[in-house]
Amino acid sequence: MAKDFVKRSENYSEWYNELVVRADLAENSAVRGCMVIKPYGYAIWEKMHDALDQMFKETGHVNAYFPLFIPKSFLSREADHVKGFAKECAVVTHYRLKTNEEGTGVVVDPEARLEEELIVRPTSETIIWSTYKNWIKSYRDLPILCNQWANVVRWEMRTRMFLRTAEFLWQEGHTAHATREEAEAEAIKMQGVYADFAEKWMAVPVVKGVKSPNERFAGALETYSIEAMMQDGKALQAGTSHFLGQNFAKAFDVTFLNKENKLESVWATSWGVSTRLMGALIMTHSDDNGLVLPPKLAPIQVAIVPIYKDAAQLPSITEKVQPIIDGLKAKGITVKYDDRTEYKPGWKFNEYEFKGVPVRLAIGPRDLEQGTCEVCRRDTLEKVTMPLEGIVEHIEQLLEDIQNNLFQKALNFRESNTRRVDTWDDFKTEIEKGGFLLCHWDGTTETEERIKEETKATIRCIPNDAPEEEGRCIYTGKPSHRRVIFARAY
Amino acid sequence: MAKDFVKRSENYSEWYNELVVRADLAENSAVRGCMVIKPYGYAIWEKMHDALDQMFKETGHVNAYFPLFIPKSFLSREADHVKGFAKECAVVTHYRLKTNEEGTGVVVDPEARLEEELIVRPTSETIIWSTYKNWIKSYRDLPILCNQWANVVRWEMRTRMFLRTAEFLWQEGHTAHATREEAEAEAIKMQGVYADFAEKWMAVPVVKGVKSPNERFAGALETYSIEAMMQDGKALQAGTSHFLGQNFAKAFDVTFLNKENKLESVWATSWGVSTRLMGALIMTHSDDNGLVLPPKLAPIQVAIVPIYKDAAQLPSITEKVQPIIDGLKAKGITVKYDDRTEYKPGWKFNEYEFKGVPVRLAIGPRDLEQGTCEVCRRDTLEKVTMPLEGIVEHIEQLLEDIQNNLFQKALNFRESNTRRVDTWDDFKTEIEKGGFLLCHWDGTTETEERIKEETKATIRCIPNDAPEEEGRCIYTGKPSHRRVIFARAY
Numbered sequence: 018m019a020k021d022f023v024k025r026s027e028n029y030s031e032w033y034n035e036l037v038v039r040a041d042l043a044e045n046s047a048v049r050g051c052m053v054i055k056p057y058g059y060a061i062w063e064k065m066h067d068a069l070d071q072m073f074k075e076t077g078h079v080n081a082y083f084p085l086f087i088p089k090s091f092l093s094r095e096a097d098h099v100k101g102f103a104k105e106c107a108v109v110t111h112y113r114l115k116t117n118e119e120g121t122g123v124v125v126d127p128e129a130r131l132e133e134e135l136i137v138r139p140t141s142e143t144i145i146w147s148t149y150k151n152w153i154k155s156y157r158d159l160p161i162l163c164n165q166w167a168n169v170v171r172w173e174m175r176t177r178m179f180l181r182t183a184e185f186l187w188q189e190g191h192t193a194h195a196t197r198e199e200a201e202a203e204a205i206k207m208q209g210v211y212a213d214f215a216e217k218w219m220a221v222p223v224v225k226g227v228k229s230p231n232e233r234f235a236g237a238l239e240t241y242s243i244e245a246m247m248q249d250g251k252a253l254q255a256g257t258s259h260f261l262g263q264n265f266a267k268a269f270d271v272t273f274l275n276k277e278n279k280l281e282s283v284w285a286t287s288w289g290v291s292t293r294l295m296g297a298l299i300m301t302h303s304d305d306n307g308l309v310l311p312p313k314l315a316p317i318q319v320a321i322v323p324i325y326k327d328a329a330q331l332p333s334i335t336e337k338v339q340p341i342i343d344g345l346k347a348k349g350i351t352v353k354y355d356d357r358t359e360y361k362p363g364w365k366f367n368e369y370e371f372k373g374v375p376v377r378l379a380i381g382p383r384d385l386e387q388g389t390c391e392v393c394r395r396d397t398l399e400k401v402t403m404p405l406e407g408i409v410e411h412i413e414q415l416l417e418d419i420q421n422n423l424f425q426k427a428l429n430f431r432e433s434n435t436r437r438v439d440t441w442d443d444f445k446t447e448i449e450k451g452g453f454l455l456c457h458w459d460g461t462t463e464t465e466e467r468i469k470e471e472t473k474a475t476i477r478c479i480p481n482d483a484p485e486e487e488g489r490c491i492y493t494g495k496p497s498h499r500r501v502i503f504a505r506a507y
Numbered sequence: 508m509a510k511d512f513v514k515r516s517e518n519y520s521e522w523y524n525e526l527v528v529r530a531d532l533a534e535n536s537a538v539r540g541c542m543v544i545k546p547y548g549y550a551i552w553e554k555m556h557d558a559l560d561q562m563f564k565e566t567g568h569v570n571a572y573f574p575l576f577i578p579k580s581f582l583s584r585e586a587d588h589v590k591g592f593a594k595e596c597a598v599v600t601h602y603r604l605k606t607n608e609e610g611t612g613v614v615v616d617p618e619a620r621l622e623e624e625l626i627v628r629p630t631s632e633t634i635i636w637s638t639y640k641n642w643i644k645s646y647r648d649l650p651i652l653c654n655q656w657a658n659v660v661r662w663e664m665r666t667r668m669f670l671r672t673a674e675f676l677w678q679e680g681h682t683a684h685a686t687r688e689e690a691e692a693e694a695i696k697m698q699g700v701y702a703d704f705a706e707k708w709m710a711v712p713v714v715k716g717v718k719s720p721n722e723r724f725a726g727a728l729e730t731y732s733i734e735a736m737m738q739d740g741k742a743l744q745a746g747t748s749h750f751l752g753q754n755f756a757k758a759f760d761v762t763f764l765n766k767e768n769k770l771e772s773v774w775a776t777s778w779g780v781s782t783r784l785m786g787a788l789i790m791t792h793s794d795d796n797g798l799v800l801p802p803k804l805a806p807i808q809v810a811i812v813p814i815y816k817d818a819a820q821l822p823s824i825t826e827k828v829q830p831i832i833d834g835l836k837a838k839g840i841t842v843k844y845d846d847r848t849e850y851k852p853g854w855k856f857n858e859y860e861f862k863g864v865p866v867r868l869a870i871g872p873r874d875l876e877q878g879t880c881e882v883c884r885r886d887t888l889e890k891v892t893m894p895l896e897g898i899v900e901h902i903e904q905l906l907e908d909i910q911n912n913l914f915q916k917a918l919n920f921r922e923s924n925t926r927r928v929d930t931w932d933d934f935k936t937e938i939e940k941g942g943f944l945l946c947h948w949d950g951t952t953e954t955e956e957r958i959k960e961e962t963k964a965t966i967r968c969i970p971n972d973a974p975e976e977e978g979r980c981i982y983t984g985k986p987s988h989r990r991v992i993f994a995r996a997y
Contacts, residue, residue, distance in 0.1 A: 047637050359647065
């Protein structure tokens with residue numbers, strides 16, 4: 018199956034695009050920029066959804082659902098927000114079609130023009146804050162800790178499956194608070210939840226940090242992000258959490274009576290991760306043999322392939338395998354026993370390898386005699402013959418090892434591709450090699466934009482744990498107090 | 508809380524609308540016809556989602572995701588389908604806004620007109636079958652058993668929360684098969700899954716039947732439905748499953764090589780249930796005191812309210828209650844211990860009653876002395892004082908009893924409001940009383956439409972279990988071989 022599959026070193030971008038399609042994760046649709054998420058890809062997204070949803074609920078959040086459409090005028094209410102989101106979006110202008118004159122198709126009915134155009138939500142701050150206005154009267158109604166799982170549309174000109182698509186799936190949390198401190202703490206808490214999810218479930222190490230003003234969400238006072246490094250050394254912003262101040266409350270006139278019976282504007286946060294995480298997952302772990310999935314998000318964790326020459330041998334293999342299947346399932350491990358007769362074992366091996374199934378077992382007549390089986394782990398492609406005795410416990414441990422190994426490998430990669438750079442000449446050379454460059458920066462948007470123009474590198478974040486350190490801006494030489502991360506990014 | 512709450516007998520329609528809002532299930536939004544599903548309402552929908560999703564997976568289905576938008580021309584491909592769905596829909600014509608000349612807001616950018624308009628999906632047969640064309644080459648690729656959880660938009664003129672909204676949430680299954688028999692069996696199987704879900708989870712008894720040609724899905728050869736009876740005697744179609752024949756395969760040129768290596772068109776089904784089920788749930792069980800929820804779908808199954816005069820008494824109550832909470836949770840029962848001090852017990856009782864929490868416990872100082880508590884069940888409003896000893900097991904049983912009781916009550920109601928009617932004069936009188944009328948019908952669309960014009964009653968379905976019985980059509984007197992169900996419907 019991995020035949021003719023392009024290598025990462027040959028063409029990383031093509032490798033990614035081809036992998037997404039050949040591993041049955043997604044494909045482009047008949048609608049420009051919109052993808053079809055295929056069952057195998059969707060099964061991974063479902064696991065992400067379930068894990069995140071549980072983490073949100075454990076931190077006190079509830080789900081709700083708000084309209085797909087936003088009245089055009091709502092977008093203009095918050096001045097920065099409209100600049101960021103009102104530009105490339107899908108606009109609904111009519112609500113009816115009619116049969117054309119020839120009777121051969123349908124045309125838009127000009128009589129059915131909407132009084133006010135509706136925008137397909139690119140994000141839901143405006144429609145949600147127009148709703149919260151009715152929910153909030155007093156401090157007793159606060160906090161509101163809502164999350165929504167939804168589709169959103171941003172009319173991107175250059176799209177790539179999972180990474181940047183016109184329509185994508187995401188969750189967006191929108192919280193309302195009585196105090197600035199509480200809202201800020203919430204935004205930081207959710208950044209932490211995202212980092213935990215990325216590291217513990219996706220096995221993707223991330224840097225937690227704050228965005229520079231230039232890279233902030235349109236309408237936010239502060240944007241907290243998690244940044245991951247892909248195997249080509251580029252950065253990928255995997256999730257953001259915004260402290261919105263009172264901007265949206267003021268735009269939609271949302272006030273509350275505080276304990277002292279005085280009217281105040283409400284404080285807000287919003288935070289989201291999307292199907293873009295699928296792109297991060299794929300690009301962090303996969304290799305020239307196809308997809309590599311961390312066990313915690315793999316739709317199939319263990320594939321078992323019986324090997325036989327004569328169909329008559331199958332029942333005795335199945336009989337031996339059944340207790341292993343039962344034992345694995347009892348431990349909550351997802352197993353696929355692939356006893357299809359239309360496909361040969363070699364074909365099946367390739368299939369599971371390409372689709373990133375963490376562990377593959379093979380069991381044939383000789384194994385039956387010797388009470389063994391072959392265990393192959395996807396991350397290292399290492400194969401060992403093991404006794405069937407204790408195999409269930411061995412696999413359980415192996416899955417944990419693979420999960421940890423993938424994280425450690427990605428962490429090592431990131432660390433060996435993170436460099437301190439102190440001169441502009443070095444910067445220009447080093448940025449070509451990819452990776453994260455830790456540099457001093459004078460804190461101005463102007464400098465950031467010039468660096469971007471000259472090198473395509475942006476400030477990914479100011480890491481939360483960046484130590485104070487006196488230095489000089491890499492570009493202007495002006496004083497700086499801590500290093501920030503520069504990188505080229507997806 | 509139930510003060511000023513309108514009674515069902517006074518104004519059933521207003522009772523429903525007010526209940527939805529006052530029980531915090533949903534509210535109208537700033538966008539015409541679109542609702543906001545509030546956290547409490549969404550929590551019920553999530554439980555429905557989870558139960559249905561599991562049933563779909565157990566019957567071999569997988570989830571996937573297809574684009575929100577459908578190119579306008581796709582809708583015209585299947586002749587009947589376009590008649591049914593191309594009329595009232597949201598049409599995207601532009602992909603950009605720009606700042607207006609005054610700089611005070613945004614306007615649609617006339618330069619950014621789409622070459623072909625996009626329709627916000629009212630249902631996804633067309634976009635999915637255009638995708639399946641690439642997935643299906645041979646009989647080995649069949650069956651495809653996909654489901655999608657999504658939002659859809661139908662530009663309804665008269666909307667009511669949950670029952671009929673412009674945007675709604677639903678699932679739509681779309682399956683592809685090699686043979687007619689297999690596709691028909693699938694459509695019937697999914698009708699069965701829906702009926703099981705309605706009866707076992709929602710405690711809503713349903714009639715399984717076939718739709719008359721007039722009421723079929725646009726593009727189907729046969730529509731199987733489940734029909735429920737609301738407390739005002741009107742019918743509500745709670746789910747439909749369609750056998751689509753080869754209509755969509757032919758419209759999108761989807762063929763496969765069969766085992767004999769001959770090219771054939773693929774056979775199809777589609778099936779869906781939506782947030783409309785929330786309407787059915789609410790209208791089947793709720794009463795003049797508010798919402799009544801079957802325990803299996805209640806976000807909170809048991810509420811525990813401590814009663815004390817002096818805040819110093821609270822810790823000793825909490826100490827006594829804690830093992831009950833732990834015991835209930837260990838059995839997978841959702842408990843809320845409401846020890847908020849801002850609200851009085853009476854207020855809390857009303858709150859849980861209005862929100863349909865199946866079981867409410869109250870425990871006060873005298874209970875502490877006597878080792879008892881008060882148990883109130885929402886369905887009958889019956890209150891009993893019980894020993895704390897064995898209370899967990901008692902509640903577990905009580906929840907099961909309530910679930911069964913709600914189903915039985917609804918079934919009794921339906922049975923006592925289902926009548927055989929044999930003359931047209933009787934029909935005209937009986938239909939005014941509401942309920943299901945079992946009548947003979949001559950099988951023609953013409954007769955069905957006349958009856959609808961004269962009485963607003965439609966044929967809900969031809970029940971699967973309708974016995975053969977010779978009779979005369981209620982309207983034309985022509986011969987008929989079985990009775991069908993007539994009713995007014997939502």
